[in-house]
Amino acid sequence: MTIRFVLLVNKQGQTRLAQYYEYLTIEERRALEGEIVRKCLARPDNQCSFVEHRNYKVIYRRYASLFFLVGVDGEENELAILEFIHCVVETMDRYFGNVCELDIMFHLEKAHFMLEEMVMNGCVVETNKQNILHPIQLMDKTT
């Protein structure tokens, strides 16, 4: 019951952020990302947000031109992961102010910092936006 990876992908299928909580080689990652993106992006809106792929269950949600994909193992609560994705987006919104693809691209490390505060070793650890952003904002102030 852990998160295996978090992926942010744009409408063209280009990866914009990738965080894995288990080791995959570069080739494996590229292949996996390609397969999953192809599968998820092809699904119409009215279909459910869960796709089973290999031994992963991918839970995805689309925000404008960005797809958030989270890969989990079989035992995870799918609806909770959807809620988690929403929480990630809200957090990024609060930090960047209406987040868009470019914000994440040009501030990749910031996006990672946020994710790092929220998820550790595949488990959700913090969902309060203020707590998540506090260390990052502190760092911004000092530099």
Added chain:
Amino acid sequence: MGTRLRDMIRSIRACKTAAEERGVVAKECAILRNAFKESDPDYRHRNVAKLMFIHMLGYPTHFGQMECIKSIAAPSFPEKRIGYLGLMLLLDERQEVLMLVTNSMKNDLGHTNQFIVGLALCALGNICTAEMARDLAPEVEKLLHSTNSYVRKKAALCSVRIVRKVPDLVENLMVPATGLLTDKHHGVLVAGVKLCTELCQTSEVAIEHFRKHVNTMVRVLKNLVISGYAPEYDVSGITDPFLQIRLLRLLRLLGNGDADISDTMSDVLAQVATNIEGNKNAGNAILYECVQTIMAIEAIAGLRVLAINILGRFLANRDNNIRYVALNTLVKVVSIDTQAVQRHRTTVVECVKDSDISIRRRALELVCALVNETNVKVLTKELVDYLKVTDPDFKGDLTARIAGLVQKFAPNKQWYIDQIILLMVEAGKYVTSDVTRSLVVVISNANALQGYTVRTLYRVFQAWDGQESFAQVALWCIGEYGDLLVSSENKLEGEEPLTVTESDIVEIVENALKDSRASSATVAFALTALLKLSIRLPNSADRIKALILEHKGSLVLELQQRAIEFGSILTKHNDLKGALVERMPVLDEARYYANNAMGIDGQQTTDIEALEPHANGHVRQPNAIEKPTAAAAAAAANLIDLLSFTDEPTTLSNSSGNALLDLLGGGPMGDANSASSPGGGDMFLDLLSSDGPAPLATTAAVPLEGLLDVEPIANTSLGNSSLNGGTPKGPPAIVDPIANISFGNLSLNGGTAKGPPAVVDPFADLTSTAMPAPASAPGLPSIIAMQTNGLKISFDFTKAVDAPKATVIKASYSNLSSNIYTDFVLQAAVPKFMQLQLEPATSGILSANSSNLVTQVIKLTNNMHGQKALVMKLRVSYKVNGNNVLEQGQVNNFPAGL
């Protein structure tokens, strides 16, 4: 100096093709490498950030690992921050570089700044190895008691990883983890509950421990459910759904299998199930978790009803996500409460036809769990109808499932045959060979249905649409039962009349033979069918012969061989061919399923196993040897199944010793009276009798008398003994089994005990019921096989009365010198008509002036017993005072009668 991060990203974005992008990245990587070489600390932060970006794009970045480690050791926070991030992204626990970082991490764990401690904990929690976990566990444990909630929560999750890597640390962590359950901070709570869950999953002791604290968890959950608006952790009106879900999951682990604990938590579960509103995703997530918990613990009936009702509501929901989740849960629930799930059957069947493949998959799994004897016909019809319209992706799954259901629940054979034929017609290429094979077994057993089946197949085959599996079954049946097509024997009531002439039959086979869609395997089936038809349809014999001979020049070796062999049977061996292609004996159904059921259905296996011995009037020995025998036989029988089904007369020479023994010994025995031969005995017999002229039953069965019950033992021990790989074609191999059986018996004894075989026979009870225990033949004198200046080797012989060909030799080694011999190795060689097996010697060291201290068992089988005497060459090598000594000799003085 390099470009700014921003510029690099821009230039990468500007790339129009992948090649262009690769070029830009390669250039950047080169600049980065140079920068790392110069190790300019001012730009390290920026460089690591660039590296991360390149890594995200999927390019190798290993050259930057050291740079991350340097950043971590840097004093400034931003640099550390990016260093740790790089560490987590670019490195993995398999890299030795991680060793270097352990010390920096240890320092950071003891830092006064909470954020630096948090960083180290986070990195440790994401990538630590077992070694690091062991090294740093004390520090992390201390941090669990920190006064700072930011540190506590990270330490808790870090401990989760540590426990996963080093499970024996569970007991150290149980008490601190319990402390976290009363924490006020939600982040700490959520991490603490996760840690408790992890501990419970790792150890039984932890479950017992946390059961004592169930009241605490219940209280926390209750507060969350009834508390009013809590802005910090509110998600659409619900307080911290993530924490609630974690708690429900922990309660599930604790309540499972313990009625008292389940009772303690039932109140709060009922509260969650009734109070949480299901109109928002967050609420549904909690309800979903709650239902799973209720179904997993020992809940009272009322609570279960509540849970099932929630699932019913979910299933009726218009949101696909909710329906998916409902199906997913019902699959888990179906084993607990089938009745409750059956009520939703129609809805579930509808879901199999949903446009969404995720939902279809779940629904299909559920439908299969719901099928039973009473509804199998209705549900199968639904599924088969759907099979016609479904997309190709899904057909494989669906076909396999339908086949499984039909096999498991078929009310009668005719229905079974009909359904599988239908399945092959609709989804021919997705039907696996297992399915077709068991169909053939069933047909072969259903005497009354053979006519009906072959006529049905014929009818459908006229409109063949290239389905491989169907063609093969149809061809096999037409070959086997072609005469029933013409005569219309065994007509069932209500069966449509069918008039077929001999030439029609030959024509349909010919069509298949010439069809471009037919694979070479199918053509091989067709050729064999033709051979059989040449007897069944005497008037068309010439045409058949011509058809077979057309393939004489086939480029496929297999087909060419068949054509030529069959051709020569038809032209030269007219007297043989009648016996050769007569109808296959009935394939043994029970055994076939016993061998195959393992994978399909555990229940079925045991049933059949229970039935089988009775059917044969033979009581199984409750002996440990059973299992390996069955396993070995299953492997062998599979091979045989394959052979008998494909009607393959050659290619046996490579089969393993086991299979061969089964093939040779098992056949006649199975027929004679014993069920202890675990493979399908009839099938072997049939294989052989259809294969060559040798009348097996007479040659092999007679000398086997009295040995039958030893046979399972022989089977198990024979695995590594060489069996010469003889083909079953000629008589020499057929005479073999007796020798091999007793040989196997002896080698098993010798393998388990060092003493004389007959005495410590672990299966004495087994053998003695059927026959006297193998006794040594009296009066075999010991011989001195070899004597040199410093070494004497003497042989003692043991021989079982019932196995004249086998001899067990005990070689004793004596050191006649006053020097110690080390690394003593004896090698022996025998002529080709004998088989030799050397057991390891009791020691490789012969102490000075010792006699007969070291012994070694040598097993011999003389296949020309009575015609040729034993001879053996020996080669001995050992070390004296560090010098290698090599001695050779020939043993010619074996006593007569070996």
